[in-house]
Amino acid sequence: MLFNKITIKKYLFLFILSLPLFYFFYDDNDLFEITKNLEIFHSVYKNIHESYIEKPKSGELIKTAIDAMLNSLDPYTNFIGEDDIEDYRFQTTGLYAGIGGALEKINDKLYITEVYDNSPALENGLVPGSEILSVNDKDISKLSVAEVTNLIKGEAGTSVKIKFIPFRSNTPVEKNITRREIKSQNNVYFTILKNNTGYIRLQSFTERCAEEVKKAVIELKKQNIRSLVLDLRDNPGGLLMEAIQLVNIFIPKDVEVVFTRGRTSNWYKSYRTMENPLDTNIPLAVIINENSASASEIVAGALQDLDRAVIVGSRSYGKGLVQNTIDLPYNTKLKITIAKYYTPSGRCIQALDYSQKDKSGRVLKVPDSLITAFKTKNGRIVYDGAGITPDIKTKSENLSAILLDLNQQNFFFQYAYHYALKRNTIPPPKEFSLTEQDVQEFLDLLKEKKYIYHSDQENLLKEFKFSAENDSIYQEIKKEYEELFNGLGKIQEKLLLKNTPVIKEFLEINIINFYYYSKGKEEYLVHKDNEIKQCIQILNDEKKVKEILTKIESPQKPFNSQKKF
The missing domain is CATH 3.90.226.10 (2-enoyl-CoA Hydratase; Chain A, domain 1)
Known part of the structure; x- marks a missing residue:
């Protein structure tokens, strides 16, 4: 624990020595407050290390203290730790070293859901719908998406071994893929x-x-x-x-x-x-x-x-x-x-x-x-x-909560996956359109998967019941509560019907992603956008x-x- 007693004192002493440099910015009261509070902080930190029942983790303690201090200022003043430097670099440069693909876990399997044009992933057959089995011989079945992503990323020029089942195939393949600097897709x-x-x-x-x-x-x-x-x-x-x-x-x-x-x-x-x-x-x-x-x-x-x-x-x-x-x-x-x-x-x-x-x-x-x-x-x-x-x-137009829920649970991707399995090609993005029968197939899929949408209102009612169930007043309104709750449960079909046009667009975007990747999605969306159409109309006048x-x-x-x- 030599670091705790000596090093901290050393840095505190050096800081206090440097305080004259701040005279241009602070008066005597400010300097006194700074010195006083640093001494208090040092004393708290030292006593935690000397006396706390469990041995504390120094780095975590300081990180928590720094984050709490900065959070009291504004959301944009942040400490960037050594572990976060790569994320910071990506935010400022739009670059990272990897293979150029996005992952999602669906039904406990890890799939490639998006690939960048001219990326190592695409060049090696890792297209949307490909299932990842292992990375560098490590089983990834119990890892999170973030953990697998970190395994795949690395220094540009190095290679990563990925075992996967290509889309439209049942046979696993293993490839050593060379990581490259990846520019944020379609910036x-x-x-x-x-x-x-x-x-x-x-x-x-x-x-x-x-x-x-x-x-x-x-x-x-x-x-x-x-x-x-x-x-x-x-x-x-x-x-x-x-x-x-x-x-x-x-x-x-x-x-x-x-x-x-x-x-x-x-x-x-x-x-x-x-x-x-x-x-x-x-x-x-x-x-x-x-x-x-x-x-x-x-x-x-x-x-x-x-x-x-x-x-x-x-x-x-x-x-x-x-x-x-x-x-x-x-x-x-x-x-x-x-x-x-x-x-x-x-x-x-x-x-x-x-x-x-x-x-x-x-x-x-x-x-x-x-x-x-x-x-x-x-x-x-x-x-x-x-x-x-x-x-x-x-x-x-704000998206309905049921659409966000369907997207979060990857139902659009799952339908697109099975749609693309049956068809090798589709028309160009701005010409592609699903039929009413296709959309109905998706709605039937939801029934088959026993999809249930739990609205915010339904969740609030459940919370109310949990907190009021033992209260006598709940017994008085129990019948009305159950009628209201059952009524909310029946609203799912109406919401799906009301949002059918947008559901159709979500499905088309996801299907286009399997054939034309990210740029195809851009092309499709641009020609559908009402605000862009309004801009064209204004600029033409x-x-x-x-x-x-x-x-x-x-x-x-x-x-x-x-x-x-």
Whole structure:
């Protein structure tokens, strides 16, 4: 236990010696509080190691303490331990070393459910529907999906031995597959749609994604597109500089895209476009939704403030906080919130105020009374404090809970598996369509598998019964309770019937995955999407685009004194 008594004291002593470096940031009271609390922490930690009934695990104790401390700040300030470095690398680069496939456990068997184009998995016959039997001679039947995934991942250039039963085969094969750097599948997907409209979907802002988007625009322009849709729905953000470079594709050189303000002057920074643009004139629409966050909001907010694009969809998430990653000892990192970002008009779109919490610890939204108005370059009114509000609002259709349940239990995949077993080919994705008879076969499969949907309401009733069963009042309402409970049980058939059109689409997507893999699914979804269709309609009307980007309305809130335009 020498480490506990000596090493901790050493680090505490070194930290206290370094405190004069902080004089620029803290007054005497702050320094006293820091020193006092570090001494208390050291004393607690030391006494746990010396006296606790069971020998504690040092690493786990410290990790728990660090996580609890950071959780009290905001969800984006995180400690990244040595074991989490690979996941962090994947989030920032979109790269990992592996074979390029996704796994799911279905009926206690492990199947490949998705493969990436040009991946080692696909090249070695590991297609959707292939059953994994072992990895490096290790039986995986009792391992979780995450554990098997970790076995398959490794350093690029090394090999992994996988025993599997190929789809449409009964004979196991064993292959040594060389791991490669795998790029997050289809981070940038692009195609041409109706009326020569280009379409680009960006999944996340990882390294070099702006360059990939630029290449996509160049390819689409070679095919004479007349307008462009940039889809940032469900894009959680990522690297700030990638967002700035993406905006630069459509905005002239030396224009401010975003600026940041932090607690210290070091983070009072302005970020401007650095290069000549690719195209400043092509009619442009950006689609966002409630899951578009951070870098996605920088792009949408900048293009809206500069009146360069029509923003379509639903209000974005509202993450206006900037994180910086600091290297720590022993290959660990600290990702810490250091500033807020502001769009060119001067607005911050942060929706939650993490410094303000109610008595239950719930974070409060920026109050309506503090929301203020700003102007875009053309004088249009926009607001801060609640994400990016689209110029054209669309209503997102929330998936029924029964559909999510069917998907989670892999019923769509199971039907697609048996469908693909019987057919070697199907029409191209945008032409493929199931018949009513096919959909009915799926519904019959659910009956055969004795599928039962337990709704949230049903579960709440069960909880009520459990807590009230011994109460006299329950006996008085028992009959009404049972009638209500039985009524909920009968609702399954009605829900399935009501959601038949969406069930059909889910089945088609899963079947297409067996033949055309991920890109096939993208192609199918793009041609079905109502918000994309609305963008095409808007961009095809030059007068409408101009009207949207120049429309002046009276503000509903007072103007902010810091507005830029």
